[in-house]
Amino acid sequence: MTKRHRNVLFITLLATLHLFVIFPGFFAPYGYSTQDRELPFAPPSRLYFMDTAGNFHARPFVYSWQVRAESNNGYEEDRTQRHALRIFSTGSPYVVVGGWTSNLHLFGVEAPGRIFLFGTDDFGRDEFSRVLYGGRISLFAGLFGATVALLAGGFAGVVSGYCGKWIDALMMRLVELFLTLPWLYLLLAVRAVLPLRIKTTDAFLLLVGLVGLVGWARPARLIRGIVLTAKERNFVMAARAMGASNLHILRKHVLPQTYGTLLTMAALLVPQFILAEVTLSFLGLGVGEPTPSWGNLLAELQKYSVLSSYWWMYLPAAALVLLFMTYHWASVALQEELAAVA
Numbered sequence: 001m002t003k004r005h006r007n008v009l010f011i012t013l014l015a016t017l018h019l020f021v022i023f024p025g026f027f028a029p030y031g032y033s034t035q036d037r038e039l040p041f042a043p044p045s046r047l048y049f050m051d052t053a054g055n056f057h058a059r060p061f062v063y064s065w066q067v068r069a070e071s072n073n074g075y076e077e078d079r080t081q082r083h084a085l086r087i088f089s090t091g092s093p094y095v096v097v098g099g100w101t102s103n104l105h106l107f108g109v110e111a112p113g114r115i116f117l118f119g120t121d122d123f124g125r126d127e128f129s130r131v132l133y134g135g136r137i138s139l140f141a142g143l144f145g146a147t148v149a150l151l152a153g154g155f156a157g158v159v160s161g162y163c164g165k166w167i168d169a170l171m172m173r174l175v176e177l178f179l180t181l182p183w184l185y186l187l188l189a190v191r192a193v194l195p196l197r198i199k200t201t202d203a204f205l206l207l208v209g210l211v212g213l214v215g216w217a218r219p220a221r222l223i224r225g226i227v228l229t230a231k232e233r234n235f236v237m238a239a240r241a242m243g244a245s246n247l248h249i250l251r252k253h254v255l256p257q258t259y260g261t262l263l264t265m266a267a268l269l270v271p272q273f274i275l276a277e278v279t280l281s282f283l284g285l286g287v288g289e290p291t292p293s294w295g296n297l298l299a300e301l302q303k304y305s306v307l308s309s310y311w312w313m314y315l316p317a318a319a320l321v322l323l324f325m326t327y328h329w330a331s332v333a334l335q336e337e338l339a340a341v342a
Contacts, residue, residue: 003336006333007333007334007336008333010326010329010330010332010333011330011333011334013326013329013330014326014327014329014330017322017323017326018139020132020135021132021135021136021139022136022139023096024094024129024132024133024135024136025094025095025096025102025105026094026096026102026104026105026106027105027106027132028105028126028128028129028132028133029089029091029105029106029107029108029109029115029126029128029129030091030092030125030126030129031092031094031129032125032129032130032133032134032290032291032292033125033290034092034125034126034129035123035124035125036114036120036124036125037123037124038067038124039065039075039114039116039120039124040120040121040122040123040124041119041120041121041122041306041309041310042065042075042116042119042120042124043065043075043116043119043310043312044116044117044118044119044312045062045063045065045114045115045116045117046062046063046077047060047061047062047085048060048061048062048063048082049061051082052079057082057084059084059085060084060085061082061083061084061085061109062082062083062085062109062113062115063077063078063079063081063082063083064077064078064081064083064112064113064114065077065078065114065116066078081113083109083110083113083114083115084109084110085107085108085109085115086107086108086109086110087106087107088104088105088106088107089104089105089107089108089109089110090103090104090105090108091103091105091108114126116128118131118312118315119310119312119313119315121300121313122300122306127297127312127313127315127316130292130297131292131294131297131315131316131319133291133292134292134293134294134296134297134316135294135319135323137277137287137291137292137293137294138274138277138278138293138294138295138320139270139274139323141204141208141273141274141276141277141286141293142269142270142271142272142273142274142277143270143273144205144208144209144212144273145208145209145211145212145215145269145270145273145276145277146212146215146266146269146270146273147212148209148211148212148213148215148216149211149212149213149215149216149219149269149273150216150219150262150265150266150269152212152213152216152220153215153216153217153218153219153220153222153223154219154220154223154258154262156171156174156175156216156220156223156224157219157220157221157222157223157224157226157227157258158223158224158227158250158254158255158258159171160172160220160224160227161223161224161225161226161227161228161231162227162231162246162250162254164228168224171220171224172221172224174217175217175220175221176217178214178216178217179217179218181214183211183214183215183276184276184279186210186214187207187210187211187276187280187285188283188285190206190207190210191203191207191280191285194206201287203285203286204277204280204286204287207280207285207286208273208276208277211273211276211277212273215269215272215273218265219262219265219269222261222265223258223261223262226257226258226261227254227258230253230254230257231249231254233253235253236249236253236254239252239253260334263334264331264334264335267327267330267331267334268327268331270327271323271324271327271328274294274320274323274324275324277293277294277295278293278294278295278298278320279295280295281293281294281295281296281299282295282296282298282299284296284299294316294319294320297313297316298316298317298320300313301313301314
């Protein structure tokens with residue numbers, strides 16, 4: 001595999017992961033709040049092609065879980081009835097975009113069968129569905145925070161680098177101040193002074209926006225350096241000598257040189273802000289139940305019984321690591337592509 005093909009593969013994988021979490025209703029077999037109180041902490045379902053009689057089936061199937069009769073503790077498979085896996089099955093309705101709803105899911109099994117790829121939580125909710133729905137919240141937090149940071153940092157860096165003089169000196173002192181701020185303690189302090197009656201979504205958006213504003217300093221310094229170099233280039237000086245306005249020089253000659261850096265910074269900042277949301281929700285300061293996010297899914301591991309007995313409750317962390325690694329690979333691929341173009 002060539003380097004270019006590898007880079008395309010990484011970027012495609014990143015886009016696929018985003019597709020899964022942006023449209024979770026289609027890829028998840030159940031809604032994030034759908035409960036089966038008779039199956040708390042059920043282990044992941046096993047896919048079979050061979051039944052108990054030794055017959056092969058082209059379509060995979062699952063057996064339902066049932067509580068062990070002899071011990072009344074743990075689960076065993078009920079092998080008296082198979083439940084075939086169906087592609088493009090109908091199930092619980094979900095909102096796609098705006099007010100448009102659909103009940104079409106990528107896969108599922110017919111009732112009374114249930115399929116739990118990642119097992120269930122203490123309310124019998126499908127963990128795979130909740131990981132997908134929770135990824136939408138966490139990903140939105142990362143994208144929103146990174147957008148705020150890049151817009152604020154890009155504007156500050158352009159103004160600082162292009163204007164120079166006392167504006168540059170003042171802006172760089174602010175950058176140094178924000179780089180030294182302990183953002184986690186700042187977020188905890190802000191959440192502590194918010195009223196308790198504030199909506200969870202409002203508090204979440206406020207905190208994520210604050211994360212973005214705190215994170216503007218590093219992009220600002222990078223963009224400033226690019227602008228300082230760009231405005232001294234010969235073609236920029238020639239445009240200025242020919243009477244081009246500052247706005248024209250910025251729009252045509254300076255800003256295009258920052259786009260590659262901003263794109264690479266976005267690939268680096270989004271995972272950082274996702275981790276910020278996960279940390280806040282894990283500590284109970286972000287999105288609360290029943291709406292899932294990767295942070296409050298991992299918060300279940302604070303219970304020792306869950307931590308020690310149900311290994312599938314770690315799977316949201318595996319999804320988080322996979323997304324982080326994919327963003328890392330994609331950022332490296334973008335840097336290599338941009339270097340090749342330059």
